[in-house]
Amino acid sequence: MKLYEYMGKEQFAKYGIPVPEGGVASTPEEAAALTEKIGSVVVKSQVLSGKRGKAGGIGFTDDPAEAREFSAKLLGSELCGFTVDKVLVEQKLQIDKEFYLAITVDGAARKPIILASAQGGMDIEEVPEEHMVRQTLDVTIGMQPYMTRDITRRLGVTGGIAKQIQGILLKLYKLYVELDAELAEINPLVISGENVIAADAKVTIDDDSLFRHKDLPVVEERTDAEKKAHALGLSYVELEGNIAVMANGAGITMATLDLIQYYGGSAANFLDAGGGAGIEQTSKALELLLSKNPKAILINIFGGITRCDDVANAFAYVKKNIGIPVPVVIRLVGTNEDEGRAILKEVGIEAYQFMHEAASKAVEIAKGN
Amino acid sequence: MAIYLYDDTQVLVQGMTGNQGSFHTRQMVKYGTKVVAGVSPGKGGQELDGIPVYDTVAAAVEKHRIDASILFIPAPFAKDAAFEAIDAGVKVLVMLPEHIPVQDAMEIMAFAKSRGTVVAGPNTFGVVSSGKCKIGIMPNQFFVPGDIGVVSRSGTLCYEIVGNLTAAGYGTSTVVGLGGDRVVGLNFIDVLQEMEKDPETKAIIMVGEIGGSAEEEAAEFIKANITKPVVAYLAGKSAPPGKRMGHAGAIIERGKGTFEGKVKALNAAGVPVAELPFQVPDLLAEALKR
Numbered sequence: 001m002k003l004y005e006y007m008g009k010e011q012f013a014k015y016g017i018p019v020p021e022g023g024v025a026s027t028p029e030e031a032a033a034l035t036e037k038i039g040s041v042v043v044k045s046q047v048l049s050g051k052r053g054k055a056g057g058i059g060f061t062d063d064p065a066e067a068r069e070f071s072a073k074l075l076g077s078e079l080c081g082f083t084v085d086k087v088l089v090e091q092k093l094q095i096d097k098e099f100y101l102a103i104t105v106d107g108a109a110r111k112p113i114i115l116a117s118a119q120g121g122m123d124i125e126e127v128p129e130e131h132m133v134r135q136t137l138d139v140t141i142g143m144q145p146y147m148t149r150d151i152t153r154r155l156g157v158t159g160g161i162a163k164q165i166q167g168i169l170l171k172l173y174k175l176y177v178e179l180d181a182e183l184a185e186i187n188p189l190v191i192s193g194e195n196v197i198a199a200d201a202k203v204t205i206d207d208d209s210l211f212r213h214k215d216l217p218v219v220e221e222r223t224d225a226e227k228k229a230h231a232l233g234l235s236y237v238e239l240e241g242n243i244a245v246m247a248n249g250a251g252i253t254m255a256t257l258d259l260i261q262y263y264g265g266s267a268a269n270f271l272d273a274g275g276g277a278g279i280e281q282t283s284k285a286l287e288l289l290l291s292k293n294p295k296a297i298l299i300n301i302f303g304g305i306t307r308c309d310d311v312a313n314a315f316a317y318v319k320k321n322i323g324i325p326v327p328v329v330i331r332l333v334g335t336n337e338d339e340g341r342a343i344l345k346e347v348g349i350e351a352y353q354f355m356h357e358a359a360s361k362a363v364e365i366a367k368g369n
Numbered sequence: 370m371a372i373y374l375y376d377d378t379q380v381l382v383q384g385m386t387g388n389q390g391s392f393h394t395r396q397m398v399k400y401g402t403k404v405v406a407g408v409s410p411g412k413g414g415q416e417l418d419g420i421p422v423y424d425t426v427a428a429a430v431e432k433h434r435i436d437a438s439i440l441f442i443p444a445p446f447a448k449d450a451a452f453e454a455i456d457a458g459v460k461v462l463v464m465l466p467e468h469i470p471v472q473d474a475m476e477i478m479a480f481a482k483s484r485g486t487v488v489a490g491p492n493t494f495g496v497v498s499s500g501k502c503k504i505g506i507m508p509n510q511f512f513v514p515g516d517i518g519v520v521s522r523s524g525t526l527c528y529e530i531v532g533n534l535t536a537a538g539y540g541t542s543t544v545v546g547l548g549g550d551r552v553v554g555l556n557f558i559d560v561l562q563e564m565e566k567d568p569e570t571k572a573i574i575m576v577g578e579i580g581g582s583a584e585e586e587a588a589e590f591i592k593a594n595i596t597k598p599v600v601a602y603l604a605g606k607s608a609p610p611g612k613r614m615g616h617a618g619a620i621i622e623r624g625k626g627t628f629e630g631k632v633k634a635l636n637a638a639g640v641p642v643a644e645l646p647f648q649v650p651d652l653l654a655e656a657l658k659r
Contacts, residue, residue, distance in 0.1 A: 105471055105475070105551055105552060107551040107552055107581055107583075108556070108581075108582065108583070108586060110474070110475055110478040110479075110552045110553075110554075111475060111479075112472075112475065138479060139472070139475050139476050139479050140476075140479050140480075140483070177472065180470050180471075180472055182471060206470050206471050206472065208444065208468040208469060208470045208471070209470035209471075209472070209473075211445055212445070212470075239609065247525070248525055249523060249524050249525030249526060250523060250549060250578075251521075251522065251523020251524065251525060251526030251527075251549070251576070251578055251604050252523065252524075252525035252526045252528075252529055252604075254526075254578060254579070254604040254605040254607075254608060255526055255529065255604040255645075255646055257605075257607045257608065258604060258605065258606045258607045258644065258645065259645060259646075260607070261606070261607035262644070262645055267607075270608075274467075302508075302525045302528045302529055302532070303508060304494055304506045304507050304508055304524060304525060304528055305389065305393070305494075305506040333508075333532065334508040334528060335396075335508045337508075354647065355529065355646065355647075356645065356646070356647050
């Protein structure tokens with residue numbers, strides 16, 4: 001779950017990482033009032049996307065009327081594919097130098113990793129590798145002061161600035177661990193005179209950890225259908241095509257999509273019904289697929305923890321009680337396969353043995369309609 | 370031989386009395402796995418089909434030799450259960466649960482490393498040395514003994530590939546599920562290294578997907594260290610960039626981890642890549658001829 005910049009900065013402030021004076025506004029009047037109070041400000045639209053500046057979502061002013069006008073234009077508008085609900089109005093910083101600082105997960109090393117660069121303020125992908133400082137951490141000791149001293153040495157900073165960055169690193173790591181962040185990023189970290197200030201905040205919380213962060217705000221990035229699927233514990237992504245797909249497991253769902261494309265069709269969605277989907281969950285998943293009015297439904301189940309008889313029962317239930325207005329192609333093998341096939345046979349459906357046969361059949365049906 | 374699991378591997382099931390735990394304990398026993406004990410806090414003293422249940426892992430290891438353990442534990446409690454097993458000296462730990470917080474996974478891996486425990490997963494279907502020992506949730510009927518090693522990031526997709534192999538007359542030596550998460554214990558390189566040494570494994574199938582850089586790293590390793598034929602299958606050719614498709618790994622970011630990039634890296638290491646599951650047996654047959 002990505003946090004909006006203003007939420008990220010609230011967390012930064014809580015952990016003692018310096019942020020510019022400012023506040024969040026939902027109306028042009030609030031933006032004007034904040035400008036009145038702060039003086040010279042930057043108005044930043046709050047969307048879950050980078051490249052806000054280039055898209056015209058960031059403006060500078062010291063005039064409350066101008067702040068009102070600019071906010072009125074931004075609020076409610078579309079920016080980078082998101083609707084702007086709020087703007088952050090904060091003190092405009094004198095920028096002497098910009099750094100990049102982030103803590104994320106190095107999957108290959110199985111460790112947290114610090115990324116830092118004295119070339120901040122731009123896309124980190126564009127910073128040449130030789131200007132990046134990388135440092136993985138051992139979680140058993142976490143971030144220690146000596147590491148932060150070495151990082152500032154490698155960044156080429158000294159004196160009071162180095163001391164401040166060392167402090168920020170320790171606090172950022174504490175935040176990263178305590179909030180179960182996948183990413184805690186400051187870009188740019190600004191040197192302004194004698195001070196070091198986080199001019200931006202990008203914090204992504206690990207969705208799988210949300211059960212222990214009930215106090216965090218909920219940020220919704222999903223479409224309505226995706227929300228519904230998530231509530232059912234399903235992994236669902238909307239796509240553009242006309243063949244609704246349900247499979248069990250992310251890998252096999254992707255492979256099913258690949259096969260549909262191979263046979264010249266297009267998938268309407270990615271729906272991973274996951275491991276151990278029960279009758280109720282499976283039937284809800286089917287309802288979800290139908291809500292998108294596909295031309296055909298392709299179900300590809302290779303049962304492991306998922307049992308074929310459960311899937312077949314769910315399918316038979318939906319067919320009898322809700323009705324399925326579009327053709328369905330089912331491939332069903334694995335755990336309790338014989339039981340599953342027998343159940344399907346009772347409702348008049350012959351399950352396929354191989355996924356490529358099922359996929360090509362679904363494409364044929366979708367094209368024929 | 371085989372790797373990680375053998376004929377005489379004695380297995381503990383953590384969370385044995387739960388719905389999934391009891392179902393899959395029975396499946397494992399049916400496959401021939403020596404499940405010697407279970408752990409379910411508060412259920413100590415019970416039995417499941419004659420297999421004793423203990424309250425803690427420590428209590429189980431007092432009474433039994435435990436070589437490996439498998440977790441059927443919900444994600445919020447999985448870290449504790451993994452620590453418990455590693456602390457009790459279990460040397461192979463199979464972590465089934467998905468949705469384990471990534472920082473928990475990092476802590477588990479650090480502790481496992483310090484104690485010399487091999488961890489498969491989290492978010493894995495398990496490990497099976499075909500015909501000898503199965504620790505996991507894979508459907509029994511597809512895992513017949515043979516000389517093809519299979520290593521996969523994805524569960525169901527691996528069954529699919531193994532199913533295709535079996536249908537084409539190939540059995541498997543050891544099949545390893547790495548798990549679909551961003552932080553997992555075993556990776557491609559660890560398993561490739563073991564399979565290279567395993568006299569029972571003649572050729573290796575790698576089942577990968579878009580996202581991350583595990584396949585690219587494996588390709589480098591194969592080029593330098595692996596003499597046995599390797600064939601790969603990669604899922605996600607059709608995935609639109611930027612969309613997260615279930616697995617944490619399956620996200621295309623920053624132009625890295627693309628289908629094309631992975632195919633290129635693997636081909637450069639002499640690994641042919643199947644684009645569709647049913648192409649794997651043919652590619653394998655060709656690779657074995659060379």
